[in-house]
Amino acid sequence: MNSKSVRYLPLVVTVGQVVIFPYYIIWLKQVSLTFTLFAWFFATFSFSAAWGYRIYQTKKNKEQSYVFIIYAGMGIVYVLIGLIKNSYEYLPYIVLPLQVTLGLLQGYFRAWHSEQDTYHLHAVHHYLIVGFMMIGFSFTRIISPVVFIAIFGLLLCLCGFWDFIRRGKLSEPKKV
Amino acid sequence: MTVEKNIRFFSVAALYNKIKTMKIHNMTIKGVTMQRLMELLKKPWFLGSLVVVFVAVVLWNIPIEKRKYGLSQGSLVTDYTGLLPQRVERIVKAENRQDLQRIVKEANKDGQKISVAGLQHSQGGHTYYKDGVVLDMRTFNRILEIDEQQKTIRVEAGASWEDVQEAIQPHGLALKVTQSQSIFTIGGSLSVNAHGRDIRFGSMAETVKEMTLLTPSGEIKTITRDDPDDWMKYVFGGYGLFGVILDVTLELTENDIYTIHTEQLKTDQYETYFNELLTHRNTAMHYARVSVAPSTFLDEMVVVNYDYTEKQDHKTVLKKEQGVRLSKIALDVGRQGGALEDLFWGTQKLYIGSLDGKEITRNNVMRSESTFMEYTKPGRVEVLQEFFVPIHAYGDYINDLKQIIPSNDRSEDFKVHNITVRYAAKDEVTTLNYAKEDMLGLVVLIQHGLKEDEIANATTLIQNWTRLTLEHGGTYYLPYYRYQTKKQFRDSYPGWEEFVEEKLRKDPNSVFQNMFYEHYLK
Ligand SMILES: Cc1cc2nc3c(=O)[nH]c(=O)nc-3n(C[C@H](O)[C@H](O)[C@H](O)COP(=O)(O)OP(=O)(O)OC[C@H]3O[C@@H](n4cnc5c(N)ncnc54)[C@H](O)[C@@H]3O)c2cc1C
Numbered sequence: 268m269n270s271k272s273v274r275y276l277p278l279v280v281t282v283g284q285v286v287i288f289p290y291y292i293i294w295l296k297q298v299s300l301t302f303t304l305f306a307w308f309f310a311t312f313s314f315s316a317a318w319g320y321r322i323y324q325t326k327k328n329k330e331q332s333y334v335f336i337i338y339a340g341m342g343i344v345y346v347l348i349g350l351i352k353n354s355y356e357y358l359p360y361i362v363l364p365l366q367v368t369l370g371l372l373q374g375y376f377r378a379w380h381s382e383q384d385t386y387h388l389h390a391v392h393h394y395l396i397v398g399f400m401m402i403g404f405s406f407t408r409i410i411s412p413v414v415f416i417a418i419f420g421l422l423l424c425l426c427g428f429w430d431f432i433r434r435g436k437l438s439e440p441k442k443v
Numbered sequence: 444m445t446v447e448k449n450i451r452f453f454s455v456a457a458l459y460n461k462i463k464t465m466k467i468h469n470m471t472i473k474g475v476t477m478q479r480l481m482e483l484l485k486k487p488w489f490l491g492s493l494v495v496v497f498v499a500v501v502l503w504n505i506p507i508e509k510r511k512y513g514l515s516q517g518s519l520v521t522d523y524t525g526l527l528p529q530r531v532e533r534i535v536k537a538e539n540r541q542d543l544q545r546i547v548k549e550a551n552k553d554g555q556k557i558s559v560a561g562l563q564h565s566q567g568g569h570t571y572y573k574d575g576v577v578l579d580m581r582t583f584n585r586i587l588e589i590d591e592q593q594k595t596i597r598v599e600a601g602a603s604w605e606d607v608q609e610a611i612q613p614h615g616l617a618l619k620v621t622q623s624q625s626i627f628t629i630g631g632s633l634s635v636n637a638h639g640r641d642i643r644f645g646s647m648a649e650t651v652k653e654m655t656l657l658t659p660s661g662e663i664k665t666i667t668r669d670d671p672d673d674w675m676k677y678v679f680g681g682y683g684l685f686g687v688i689l690d691v692t693l694e695l696t697e698n699d700i701y702t703i704h705t706e707q708l709k710t711d712q713y714e715t716y717f718n719e720l721l722t723h724r725n726t727a728m729h730y731a732r733v734s735v736a737p738s739t740f741l742d743e744m745v746v747v748n749y750d751y752t753e754k755q756d757h758k759t760v761l762k763k764e765q766g767v768r769l770s771k772i773a774l775d776v777g778r779q780g781g782a783l784e785d786l787f788w789g790t791q792k793l794y795i796g797s798l799d800g801k802e803i804t805r806n807n808v809m810r811s812e813s814t815f816m817e818y819t820k821p822g823r824v825e826v827l828q829e830f831f832v833p834i835h836a837y838g839d840y841i842n843d844l845k846q847i848i849p850s851n852d853r854s855e856d857f858k859v860h861n862i863t864v865r866y867a868a869k870d871e872v873t874t875l876n877y878a879k880e881d882m883l884g885l886v887v888l889i890q891h892g893l894k895e896d897e898i899a900n901a902t903t904l905i906q907n908w909t910r911l912t913l914e915h916g917g918t919y920y921l922p923y924y925r926y927q928t929k930k931q932f933r934d935s936y937p938g939w940e941e942f943v944e945e946k947l948r949k950d951p952n953s954v955f956q957n958m959f960y961e962h963y964l965k
Contacts, residue, residue: 300506307501314497318490325487356820359505363498370494 273433276426277380278389278396280338284373285397286404287345287419290412294348297412298358308362312370319374332379335430340372342423349417507771508819513563514579520571524826526924527568527958531558533576537583537601540663540689546576547687547954548661556956559683561631562603565922566826568958569634569682575956578687580630586610587690594695595652600630600688607693608761608806615757617698617805619644623730623865625810630688635922636680636877638867638884640728640749640808642721644696648679648872653692659685659950677945680873682921684946684955698805700756701727701749705799707792708744714837716746717866717883725751728808731864732795733841733885736788737781740850741841743788744864745795749808756804770815778818778860778890780853818890825860825890828905829920831867831882836915843915847907856897857904861888874938874945877918884920902926909935925962932963939964 299305323332344365351361380386483489512521519528532555537543550557559578560570571577580601588597591614598607604625607618622632622639636648644650654666656674666674678685704726708716710733720726728749733741777787818825832840852858863886867878877884891901905926909919918935919927933939943964947953 300508304501304505307504311494311497311501314490314494317484318487318494321485321487321490325485356508356818360502363501363505367494367498 273430274385276338276430277376277383277385278392279426280341280376280423281380281389281393282396282400283419283422285393286400287416290415291348293412294416295362298362300359304359308366311363311366312373315367315370316374316377319371319376320378321374322371323375323378329382334376334379335427335434337372337376337379337427338423338430339427341369341376342420342425342427344369344372345416345420345423347420349413349420351413503768507767507814507817509814509817510819514560514571514577520577522563522565522568522570524566524824524924526566526824526826529568529571529573529958531571531577532574535576535578537578537580537687540657543578543657543687543689544661544663546578547657547659550576550954551659551661551952554952555954557954558957559630559634559687559955561601561628561634562626564627564631565635565682565959567921567923567925567962569922570957572956572958572961580628580687583689584628589614589616591616594697595692596695597653597690597692598629599690600633601628603628604632604809608810611695612698612761612806613757615698615755616695618809619650619694619696620647621809623809623811624813626813629691629693630683633679633688633691634681634683635920636870636873637922638865638878640730640865642729642866642868643727645868646870646872646878648675648870650694651675651679651691652694654678655689655691656685657687657689659952659954663689674949675872676874677942677949680870680875680877681942682875682959683957684960685949686955696805697755698757699727700752700754700759700802700804701808702752703798703801703803704748704750705795706746706748707796708746710742710744710841711838713744713746713864714834717834717837720748721866721881724748727751727805729866732791733862733864734788735859735862736777736785737851737853738785739788741845743792745792747795747798749803749805752802759804759807762807762810764812764814767812767814770812771817774815774860778858780855780858781851784851784853816888822894823890823892825888827886827888827923828908828926829884829886829923830908830912830917831877831884831919832912832915832917833880834883836917837883840911840915840917843911844908847911848904856892857901858890859887860890862886874942875921875936876938877920877935879918882917906931921959925959929963 295308296305299308326332347365351358380389510523510525512523512525514520514534520531520534521528535542535546547557549555556572556575557578558570558572558575559580561580563570583599583601584603584606585599586596586602586606587599589611590596594616596607596611596616598610604618604621604627607629608625611617620637620639620641622637627637633647633651636646638647652668654675656664656666656678658664658674664674666678668675674685678688713731720729726748729747731744731746734743735741773787773790777784816825848859849855865884865886867882867884869881870876870878889901889905891897906928909927909931912919913931913934919931921936927935936942946964
């Protein structure tokens with residue numbers, strides 16, 4: 268972690284993911300026709316996360332972890348969810364690959380994050396911030412969960428962009 | 444003694460040691476297996492494969508979304524297409540005759556209107572009426588008696604064909620006439636005088652030996668074929684307007700085994716082919732499909748015949764829905780129109796061809812799949828229409844039809860997805876009679892949008908189609924949505940005046956009402 272601002276990005280991502288989780292659940296329940304399917308969507312996410320986690324752990328060159336792509340990838344998935352029309356007949360078929368992608372990226376991200384020096388410090392901050400944010404959100408009315416999901420998606424894309432720029436700048440001298 | 448004791452002790456000890464070693468051995472095996480599994484779980488390729496396999500399983504099991512329709516007290520009542528939502532006052536689950544009788548008698552006094560609902564596959568508000576009472580017959584579904592000798596079944600009218608098939612199949616019996624699926628109630632089917640794949644037993648109404656009817660005045664009557672009041676003439680094909688069918692005694696036949704015979708034909712060959720089939724061939728049941736794909740539009744057909752084998756069956760189980768997902772995917776491909784509809788037609792021909800030579804029981808011919816037809820896209824609807832033409836008019840009719848329906852509907856709002864052809868035998872029982880002579884029925888699956896102009900466009904096209912049908916001496920089927928004009932209805936059903944007169948005579952307080960009656964007959 269070379270840049271101060273980049274140090275906080277994982278915190279933004281983890282906090283954001285927890286905060287957006289209830290909205291994501293509401294959306295997922297809406298698009299799953301049955302509870303079984305809802306549960307299976309979650310199982311798919313979990314298996315993919317395990318896969319993503321191990322991909323990072325077994326990675327040889329951990330300096331080049333391309334986390335900005337992970338941020339942007341997750342962001343794009345959330346934005347896509349925001350763009351999908353809810354009543355579309357084929358929705359479950361679209362949700363399934365999205366769950367795989369999201370699981371894979373989150374697993375990879377988590378494995379990467381847990382190996383950063385700031386991980387434990389982030390954990391404490393994470394819990395506190397999430398707590399306060401959820402209290403805050405309890406006073407807002409949910410217009411539609413997809414709006415929040417899409418906004419979070421955009422934020423993640425910005426994180427990806429920021430990470431790309433900052434790291435790019437910082438790594439330039441090394442290349443010379 | 445001591446030696447013996449020692450021997451026994453040693454053998455027990457040896458056995459104990461052996462078991463212990465085996466246990467340790469087993470544990471080691473288990474330990475090694477666990478270790479291997481744990482190792483495996485750390486491999487990204489293994490986890491990736493797990494995800495791929497799981498995703499495939501989930502994909503295969505994503506349920507097919509079903510239409511939401513039916514009887515609901517809180518909100519609006521609809522039938523199969525949901526096109527005519529209406530508020531009703533009350534829904535009564537039919538459980539016993541006396542309750543139903545009391546409701547009808549009360550309605551005669553207090554002016555309440557009553558409608559009768561089976562499984563609500565009718566599509567034009569036939570099962571409900573504004574602010575009326577709906578009798579939900581689905582709970583009135585007991586099998587009352589099976590007479591193996593006489594080959595008859597007495598059954599309550601809310602039972603579905605599925606219920607009947609389950610009851611008669613172990614006796615080696617089968618129905619004479621049903622629709623091609625078993626998802627309808629007996630009362631609902633007789634009230635539209637339905638038809639299906641059978642080509643030997645005449646109309647459905649003719650297969651009823653006896654019926655118990657709750658008349659519009661609240662009497663419970665047993666009606667036979669020689670009834671002087673001609674109740675059967677009005678109740679069958681009477682759309683629930685002449686009282687409630689409580690139970691019927693149906694004639695049955697053997698659960699024969701048939702060989703499937705399939706053929707591809709040109710549309711202009713079909714008339715001759717079918718006449719030959721009817722008079723000379725050893726065929727019990729039959730249907731055909733006409734191409735609606737752009738490159739072979741209304742030119743190609745595939746026919747499916749079920750030929751007698753002289754064998755009967757007591758054992759083969761009733762088939763469940765099969766290959767629903769694949770059929771749904773294929774139909775969804777076809778729904779896209781254009782080249783994909785050509786692909787769909789090609790697949791259908793291949794599939795039907797693959798059935799050639801196979802054997803099937805009569806009961807199973809009468810229960811084809813229906814779930815694959817589900818269609819739930821908001822803002823659009825899929826409806827059925829059926830047009831009947833005399834057999835001798837078929838060739839010319841299909842030719843003229845090409846002028847009315849576009850061959851490639853890819854960019855049209857009004858899309859025709861499927862046309863199935865079936866035989867409807869001359870009917871000499873009912874008043875609203877769609878088969879005044881032997882007819883061929885074209886069952887058409889249509890999709891269109893729900894915006895005002897889209898409905899107007901569909902209405903115009905279907906009215907044109909009906910006009911052409913009438914010009915060729917044909918009629919159209921009444922259980923479906925009412926696109927046709929009142930004049931077209933009257934031209935198709937010249938018996939309508941007699942029907943109305945008799946309705947007023949048999950139901951003077953107009954107790955039995957529904958939206959179909961209000962639209963066409965009032
Ligand atoms: C997917 C699909 C496939 C179809 N295939 C065929 C086919 O192959 N052949 C064919 O002929 N038709 C076919 N139909 C039409 C179908 O046969 C009719 O809609 C039939 O009425 C459905 O039975 P139901 O139990 O759903 O009746 P409902 O729709 O519930 O009722 C139909 C009419 O019967 C009256 N009724 C119901 N029960 C009683 C009773 N106990 N006493 C008095 N009146 C009663 C109702 O008032 C109503 O007027 C099909 C329809 C669909 C949606």
